[in-house]
Amino acid sequence: MVEFGGWDMPVEYSGISDEHLVVRSRAGLFDVSHMGEIEIAGGDALGLVQWLTSNDASRLAVGQIQYSALTTPAGTFVDDVLVYRLGDDHYLLVVNAGSIEKDYAWIRQHAEKRGGDAAVVNTSTRYALVALQGPAAQAVLQTLTDIDLAGVKYYRFASGEVAGVRTTVSRTGYTGEDGFEVFAPPGQAERLWKALLDAGRGAGVQPCGLGARDTLRLEAAMRLCGSDMDESTTVLEAGLGWIVGWKKDGFLGAARLREQRERGVDRKLAPFEVKDRAIARRGHGVMLDGRPVGVVTSGTQTPFLKKAIGFARVPAGMAVLGQALMIDVRGRLVTAEVVPEPFYKRPGRTQA
């Protein structure tokens, strides 16, 4: 067990590789209750969400979700978030565990400044969250619920009972695999967890820890806020231009991002694959002529692709396909190459 954002969490159960492969081939069950929830409701809820996040939340129908950034005036990350539209004037933001207090204070402060009709509530302790991820996820979950899961498309959610527990089920995840995240009252989380493991036994569902969560998300080229980007990284530098609602009226940081879009970014997150036998890990320097010019922000050996991959923050001129990167791995220079993302794309997946 490790301490993570005030939670005791298992890094692994049967082993990172084993759990990783289970998610790619069958399904894995993760306890991600550490994630935070902040709800915004009222006549100005959409206005506030639009002002504080980069993506265009006006495009969300009730029951729909989008990936977005909570931005600073400099277009950098306070956090990355999922925005759920729960009702006409009711939004839920799923935020990173380590940033709950920061995000909440940030949103509250801006809500007060706007003075509009928007209540902001940190509801993190009201939800436990478990993620069932993998090709078998839908079949397993369907045995426990009346919700028509086939009708819950990617980045959509529905409410209903799972194993007799009142839940919200969303087709989201952090693994690059099909799957669901299930929000439930904390008092019934254990019951839900056991029911999912029992229902999944025949399909080979196994519990998975933080270790596999990290290797899976990286293989799918999903960023980790706090590692791959932070308050000094803009949304464009993180390679996430697709979560910027360029057509919406304006938001915190919009001017800076527009300027960067015009002028280009100076540095960028580059997905890489190590060509030598080595793992480039977070903090390792990207070297040019003996000087560090960039840094690895995430890096691991991925159990499915069996390659050492990662993200590095490098000068924009080096963030081009095929570019060789020399990475200082504990004093040894190893060669990596900038490759397309995602590193792993699940079979038959058409949606980005």
Next chain:
Amino acid sequence: MTSYPEDFKYTKDHEWIRFDGGEATVGITDFAQRQLGDIVFLELPEVGRRLAQGDVFGQIESVKAVSELFAPVSGEVLATNAALVSHPEAINKTPHESWILKLRPTAAREAAALLDAAGYAALVK
């Protein structure tokens, strides 16, 4: 419950050593492989290198972390296990059969300070 072979000696750095005539064979323990998790890389020294007890002679890397390998006793490197470098995951399956390095010990008295199986089992209990 892991059993630690009685004919091995052990270090507090979680390596095992088997003395056989003028040779010492070195690997890592079952406890060590479980702590490391899935092992993916192994970096080993050149044959002929002279090591003092406690010297770093290589690195072992898992998905999770990198660890250094320490010479359990002083000696000259006689051989390294090339097959294991190609398939380091074997260490996870059979840690006490997966030898990493063979040494010719140069300081016999050092062996006396190593742990026996019972002592090591108590250490990792």
